Amino acid sequence: MVDFGLRLLSCATLRLARPLHALLLVSGRFDDVILSTKLLNLYSRLGDLPSAALTFRHAPTKSVIAWNSMIACYVRHGLLPDALACFHRLLLTSSARPDRFTFPVTIKACWDLDRGKRIHSLAFRFGFVWNVFVSASLVHMYSRLGSIDDARKAFEEMPYKDQGSWNAMLSGLCQNAKAAEAAEVFEEMMTLGLPMGKVTVSSILPACAPLNSLLLGVAIHVYCIKHGLDSDLFVSNAFIDMYAKSGRLEEAQKVFDGMADMDLVTWNSIISGYEQAGEVSSALKLFEGMKESGVRPDRLTLVSLASAVGQCGDDRTGRTVHGYILRRGWDSRDTVVGNAIVDMYGKLSKAEAAREAFDRMPVKDVISWNTLITSYSQNGLAKEAIEIYESMQSREGIAPIQGTLASVLPACAHVGALQQGMKIHGRAVRTGLQSDVFVATCLVDMYAKCGRLEEATHLFEQVPRRHTGPWNAIIAGLGVHGHGQRALSLFSEMQEEGVKPDQVTFVSLLSACSHAGLVDHGRRCFEQMQTVHGLSPSAKHYACMVDMLGRAGRLDAAYELIATMPVKPDSAVWGALLGACRIHGNVELGKLASSHLFEIDAENVGFYVLLSNMYAKAGEWDGVDEVRSLARHRRLQKTPGWSSVEVNKKVNVFFTGGQSHPRYEEIQGELRALLAKMKSIGYVPDYSFVLQDVEEDEKEHILSSHSERLAIAFGIMSTSPGTPIRIYKNLRVCGDCHNATKFISKITEREIVVRDSNRFHHFRDGGCSCGLTLQLRDSSSSDMEDKKQIMQLKLKTRVSIQEEQIASPLV
């Protein structure tokens, strides 16, 4: 006589299971409720859902154990609705009664809170909630579905808690970002003298990094080594993750190196650790190791990989990775992976490729939109970024979150889209996001950069002041408006309130001092930054210092600083020196700065223009020719000048000489009318700013086609009288436009604010009271000399050069 029970229990493969199944049927023993249930369990254990379901259907009598196994089998296959349907059939059609085993598995099948609560009340009605397995399952389910309060309640109501219940509570808290509470629960567990198992360890470890408590992590590590828990795979994985997130990559690597076997999670944790720390090449190397070891990458691996490639900035690797992801079956419905690809292209400065990847995604969530907005915004396509935000608004089911506003507000700030920014501010108020420190900081920055310093200050005063962000934003804002003293006094206030300044604070502060010509204050800040605040200056800080000393004419001191700086000077540092050399006419030092710049940043036309300008000012025409031919040789083209003005919440962009605006003719008419009035009260066009060697009336037209004029004219004709006009220009405003704008502000009785690549110009009633007045006066004092030189330049080269712009295409 065959002992079917024993053989069913010990059967390990499907190949052995099938003959047993047949034997049961022919011998008539299948009718035995215990044996048919054992067969079902066997199929369920071996993961053969169809056979399990068939066995279940044909079993003449169904014990509650059979029902339980069937439900469990569905859950194991992720068929949650089938599992719940099976449970309901058990309730409604079977004479069997659910038991304490039924509920844990059914609770596991609940995929939303409503269902979970219904099953919870059924478990209560059947009297099983007091079972420790059932209640621990409830704790787990509520945590999984994000209802941490219900989880805590279920946990606290448990009359008896075993280690599993504590573990469920710990991991639930960790997964719902309640690290502090998790640590409290853990402490309570230790106080009660409960033992720590490997599950406990891997549940509590994720709380260490968010709590900044490396000490706790290390203590647990020591405990694990002592009790032999450290060889467990789950435990090791949790340690890698904990160390990596605490910034201890060496420790993470040590754990990784000591592991006997590794799984997908191991590789993902270490790769993402290196990627998050910015050690991109190590992350990519580990990915190769992972492939060699035969572990198949999953979506999380791909997310880390894409992010690593985005950081390394190498678009060839980017394309390779994208190709790899496509080949290895990137599920196009996987929104997280899709978002990572969009982000990768954005970081590689490939806004178009980002857009394509975005368009290909069938399911887009709010993160997809945020990522695309950021991709455009960070690649200088601010207008497009705002348009994407607008089209996002019309999508159903997609509501802006913190990250959305934090990506679109800088775009508004960049093009000076004040009305759009204000609309977004309104939205932030309605959704309560304006009290978010990050959003508030962006709002302060936006108002300051859009020329509304009062609003920025007002908003700053309402923001909680513990964080450094808002302080940095307002200090920078005061800086670009030329209010160096106010920036300094705010900095003192910041220290009095105990807010710790960071690297960014000092960049804002130093540039504020630089713009206002406060050299001594700037120097003191630069010293304090190192001695008092223990911050080592970066290339950015040195660039500010060089700019400050250079503007003040202390070129030797500026050069001295560069020669002795401990970090490698970048293009911003040398660029600041070159700019100062141009102002003060130091050709020799300028040549030196350029030689460095042409090595570090050979593609930047601005530097060629600056150098050529400087040669022209000094009358060194050979130098001018040399620079021009160098630029031509490198196939560089001038940066097109453009200005933007916002009318009716829409950003209008005008390119210098551009005729593509639909109301171009009207704009020209407006400009002609203005010009006549300007001339009648004493405006004389300054043709020295015209670059082409053409007839006088043509010159007049060229000046009138500068992008800022087009934008101003459009602003005047499209808004009601008295409305201030705000312009953003990507390059610096030319001297003639600066003068003309004074006249326009007088004639039209408008306040005109022009923000250029350097700072703000406030025009009102025929004057300009901006921070730059001083500098402009400086350059206009030598106006006559400039004009003479430019005339000479024209004679020699037939084309002259304007600040930051080369007249005709270089190629």
Added chain:
DNA sequence: TTAGGGTTAG
């Protein structure tokens, strides 16, 4: 004869 609780995420 059946059961719960564990690590990685844009």
